[in-house]
Amino acid sequence: MLTVAVLISGTGSNLRVLLEAARSTDFPARVVAVGADREAEGLAHAEEFAIPTFVVPYERFDTREQWGAELDEQLRVWQPDLVVLSGLMRLLPPDVVAAWAPRLINTHPAYLPEFPGAHGVRDALAAGASETGASVIVVDDGVDTGPILAQERVAVLPGDTEHTLHDRIKPVERRLLIDVIRRVATGELDLSFPRT
Numbered sequence: 001m002l003t004v005a006v007l008i009s010g011t012g013s014n015l016r017v018l019l020e021a022a023r024s025t026d027f028p029a030r031v032v033a034v035g036a037d038r039e040a041e042g043l044a045h046a047e048e049f050a051i052p053t054f055v056v057p058y059e060r061f062d063t064r065e066q067w068g069a070e071l072d073e074q075l076r077v078w079q080p081d082l083v084v085l086s087g088l089m090r091l092l093p094p095d096v097v098a099a100w101a102p103r104l105i106n107t108h109p110a111y112l113p114e115f116p117g118a119h120g121v122r123d124a125l126a127a128g129a130s131e132t133g134a135s136v137i138v139v140d141d142g143v144d145t146g147p148i149l150a151q152e153r154v155a156v157l158p159g160d161t162e163h164t165l166h167d168r169i170k171p172v173e174r175r176l177l178i179d180v181i182r183r184v185a186t187g188e189l190d191l192s193f194p195r196t
């Protein structure tokens, strides 16, 4: 059974879908802990599913490196086989990436390498793109630049707002993420050698 720790910053709607999937007996992975860089709303989903949570408040630390060191300490308590960033709105320090990648993956609401960074949905709209997408990648030291594990196109519709487009992207992200986790758990996707 693959053990997974999930890190969030926001509403955790993608986390919730993962928790629901992991509840079914035929899913080969289980979430062992949910962490956040703030008192994120999404922690309530973990509590509802009786999953342990931890918060490492970013603003309590003088540097990103100190915050990352504490986050790493918390993750080591749970020793997850896989760490999933699902709406964590922080860049991990290189030491943390080095400690966990390539068993450290992230979901992003764009068709990488298009529109990386914190505002992928907004940037696709601003660029007038006719389509964008969702991607699951291995985290590296860049901003959404790691090896792509799964991605799928999502149309941009006339009249789309950032909200309506993001709401259309998230279900695709969730499906891709659950499929990637399933493939890692079954060994079909070997993360020990990230694809270049």
Ligand code: GRF
Pocket (backbone or CB within 6 Å): 008, 009, 010, 011, 012, 013, 014, 015, 042, 086, 087, 088, 107, 108, 109, 170, 173
């Ligand atoms: C997701 O689209 C994720 O890819 C992005 O932020 C969103 C998080 O949404 N980084 P939620 O917190 O899971 O609702």
